[in-house]
Amino acid sequence: MDSNDIQLFDQVIQSRYAARAFLDQAVDLQIIRDILKVASRAPSGTNTQPWKVYIVTGQKRLDLVKEVCQVQKNIFEKPSLADQYQESFAYYPKVWQPPFLDRRKENGSWLYGLLKISKNDHAKMQAQLLHNYEFFGAPVGLFFTVDRSLGIGSKMDISMIMQNVMLCAKARGLDTCPQAAWNKFHSIVLNHLNADKNEELVCGMALGYADPSHIINSSQTSRVPVDEFAIFLD
Template sequence: MSQTRPQVTTVVNDRASVDAAIESRFSCRAFLRDKPVSRETIEEILSVARRAPSGTNHQPWNVYVLMGEARDSLSRKVCEAHDKVFADPSLAESYRENFDYYPEKWVSPYIDRRRENGWGLYGLLGIQKGEKAKMHAQHQRNYVFFDAPVGLMFTVDKVLGRGSLMDTGMFIQNIMVAARARGLHTCPQAAWDEFATVVKPHIGAPDTQVLLCGMSLGYADETAHVNTFHTPREGVETFTRWLG
């Protein structure tokens, strides 16, 4: 599809809607399973998202869209593996992440924000420290895409550099914003990474690609208590240095 709009002269008249699409994005953890998203809508979202920038326009992203039985059978496979690891933690070595999404050693202030996020969510759900079975069950909600009818998996080729991860991140953000513009919600999920050895064969991703993350896509369950959980953000003054 060729670009038909003159980018340099396009005027965005409704700033409030653009801002609202960004600011209303959150990690939705309960979707309406019985309210499908059409393939046409998904293709529209991906078409918009592909305008994300990338170094030298090399467009490093690959997307795998899972719906119906493809989605359900992957969930069954990964939930089974997740249960096995819970029953026998020594099996975790069999499901090592192929992409170091998180650091090996956490330091402040990042560890503090992570703890605030984790205990904030568990506290909302009434899960107390040490209730491992309940934590396991909540974590496994990732692997059923929080009941969303659509799952997405994102990969890049292993030969590419770290800049490609930044490019793909911008592409993924575009997907989430474009989804909001269509009344949809999303949840980007690093949780799938540790089960890449299960995910990649299922989606047909070659060994030359690395799994970066998954994503749930659908209509939010507005009655679900878990969807009242919204993470805080640092003030602009915390991460900004003005020069000149």
């Protein structure tokens, strides 16, 4: 790999971001197959390759979006209903500590600041939350599942194939948004996927062509400098 290849490779990684507004433009299924073929070279513990990937488009996508959005609207009206829809594993901590809490707040301020949504504007905040369950307008939804008998390491394996999918998509002019928001509705999602009873939903993902004119896609989230997280020992 020469210097030009390295620069291109770095550019793909650095240009990737979580797109939250997509064009109504179909994605060729062969491109998705190509992406998944390359992405499947992701490492996994003892080469178990524990992932299953469901690709949801067309009417299946519309049916899933309709049901989950309606359930979320019901929760807005009656918050106690949320108790019926709990994640199968804790993606986030129950209590946030710094510096993670600070970064989370910064991300929220950045996101809602771009959209000009104030903390007290509950209607707009609810509408933005619903966009998650519309795949932000993306024509393709991906769902990554794992066998429930496997350990936490298999979820790490799935995170690696997900990263590969996002980078392979970016290299082909597509954008993505990984979505843990779907996890609390895993019972609905898995039912629509006709998944086996031993499957657990790990994460969803929106895939499509990002809308370059939308303000939400106009900038990227920040990253802390290397010296803040890297410890070199000699």
